[in-house]
Amino acid sequence: MSKVLITGADGFIGSHLTEELILRGYNVRPFVFYNSFNSWGWLDSLSLELKNELDVFSGDIRDPHGVKEAMKGCNKVLHLASLIAIPYSYHSPDTYVDTNIKGTLNVLQAARELDVTRVVHTSTSEVYGTAQYVPIDENHPVQGQSPYSASKIGADQMALSFYRSFETPVSIIRPFNTYGPRQSARAVIPTIITQLASGKRKIKLGALSPTRDFNFVKDTVNGFIQMMDSDKALGEVVNIGSNFEVSIGETAKLIAEVMGVNIEIETDEIRIRPEKSEVERLWADNKKAKDILGWEPAYGGLEGFKQGMKETVEWFTNPNNLSNYKVDVYNI
Numbered sequence: 001m002s003k004v005l006i007t008g009a010d011g012f013i014g015s016h017l018t019e020e021l022i023l024r025g026y027n028v029r030p031f032v033f034y035n036s037f038n039s040w041g042w043l044d045s046l047s048l049e050l051k052n053e054l055d056v057f058s059g060d061i062r063d064p065h066g067v068k069e070a071m072k073g074c075n076k077v078l079h080l081a082s083l084i085a086i087p088y089s090y091h092s093p094d095t096y097v098d099t100n101i102k103g104t105l106n107v108l109q110a111a112r113e114l115d116v117t118r119v120v121h122t123s124t125s126e127v128y129g130t131a132q133y134v135p136i137d138e139n140h141p142v143q144g145q146s147p148y149s150a151s152k153i154g155a156d157q158m159a160l161s162f163y164r165s166f167e168t169p170v171s172i173i174r175p176f177n178t179y180g181p182r183q184s185a186r187a188v189i190p191t192i193i194t195q196l197a198s199g200k201r202k203i204k205l206g207a208l209s210p211t212r213d214f215n216f217v218k219d220t221v222n223g224f225i226q227m228m229d230s231d232k233a234l235g236e237v238v239n240i241g242s243n244f245e246v247s248i249g250e251t252a253k254l255i256a257e258v259m260g261v262n263i264e265i266e267t268d269e270i271r272i273r274p275e276k277s278e279v280e281r282l283w284a285d286n287k288k289a290k291d292i293l294g295w296e297p298a299y300g301g302l303e304g305f306k307q308g309m310k311e312t313v314e315w316f317t318n319p320n321n322l323s324n325y326k327v328d329v330y331n332i
Contacts, residue, residue: 002117004228005071007031007061007107008080010041012183013122013175017078017221019046022053024225031070031081034058042182061103068110076118076228079107082152084124085186086273087332089148100151101158108162108170116169120227121159123174123237124152125213125282134245135285138174138237145277156237163235171233173223176241176284180217180308181315185331188248189214189309192255193316198327202264206271208249213241213284216299216308223295232292241284242300258309259317270330 004021008014009030021028032040040056059066061081071077083089083099104121111119128136129143144150162168179189188205195203223240227233246254249265256263272278289295299308315321 002076003027003029003074004076004078005029005031005074006078006080008082010039010043011080012042013178013217013220014080015042015046015182016180016217017080017224018043018054019050020221021225022050028053029055029057029070029074031057031059031061033081034060045182061106062098064106064109067106068113071110071114071116075116077107077111077116078120078224078228079104080122082122084148085184085332086126086146086148087186089146089151090274091332093147096147096151097154101154104155104158108159108168112162112166112168118228119159119168119170120224121156121170121172123156123172124149125174125176125239125241125284126279127153127156127174128282130279131281131283134281134283135243136239136283137285138239138288145279146273160235169234171227171230171235172237173227174237174239175220175223176213176215176239176282178215178217178220180312181321183217185325189251189255189312190316190325192252193259193313194322194325194327196256196259196261196263197317197322200327201261202266203252204266204268204271204330205248205252206268206273207278208252208265209247209280210278211245211247211281211283212251213243213245213282214251214305214308215240215242215297216304216311219297219299222298223289223293226293226295230293236288236292238289238293239284239286240289240295241286242297242304243284243286244301244305245281245283246305254306255309255313258306258313268330
């Protein structure tokens with residue numbers, strides 16, 4: 001098996017991807033954000049048996065020398081390291097340029113110099129902004145409606161420019177809203193579940209009318225692996241989404257149903273995005289993923305969403321997992 005570098009391996013999707021690749025027999029080098037606690041993020045929650053299989057590299061995606069050092073000996077790169085919280089991008093936009101655009105440049109430049117055989121760069125459905133038509137295919141215009149989405153548009157274009165200018169073997173995966181175990185409380189589904197799991201019945205949310213195309217993390221992980229192994233994906237942008245649209249309000253009701261509780265929703269002004277920055281509608285067209293990858297969501301449609309939600313609720317309501325979340329603090 002080839003050796004795979006995963007940047008952002010300590011995060012939500014990255015940790016699931018690392019775990020799955022190890023289970024499939026891949027040789028994996030997780031790139032985690034250096035910190036003085038020697039924390040590997042969510043990788044710390046893996047079994048000892050799996051952790052013993054990891055060749056962990058601690059560094060900073062913003063440092064080109066560290067990125068190149070981490071990439072030596074690897075022939076495939078899954079680049080997930082990114083700042084992703086939209087409210088924090090209002091607060092500190094400069095860090096998004098450094099991490100998301102410059103960090104991606106560091107990965108691409110190192111891959112070019114080391115003759116890596118594949119780079120899968122992670123985009124986001126947020127680059128589309130509010131849908132101009134639905135379902136959203138890969139030809140939909142991109143719109144920077146937040147500093148976060150603008151930085152990801154810049155990173156995507158940098159990746160495509162390396163493919164076109166230097167024939168760097170780049171593919172761009174564009175997951176829609178991924179959810180599941182280990183997700184940060186800055187996201188809406190963990191926000192709802194953790195509030196209810198802690199005994200609250202009046203929960204605080206932002207806007208309820210925007211719609212999202214939620215994608216269970218196992219489906220997203222499979223999309224990454226199929227992108228990494230598909231020659232048809234070279235130079236391509238591919239949506240990974242369930243092709244199922246649901247509003248935030250409807251999502252809250254479904255979670256309450258799965259958890260067997262009645263809820264009252266309270267609007268929290270601090271959670272409301274600026275009017276022109278809110279993405280009102282996201283709904284993925286996943287035909288291209290089916291055509292060139294053979295990828296389809298195992299958790300698609302309403303029934304798939306309910307099943308994914310049951311697995312997510314089961315994980316979050318485990319006291320050992322819930323204790324990692326600050327339920328009474330709004331996480332930007």
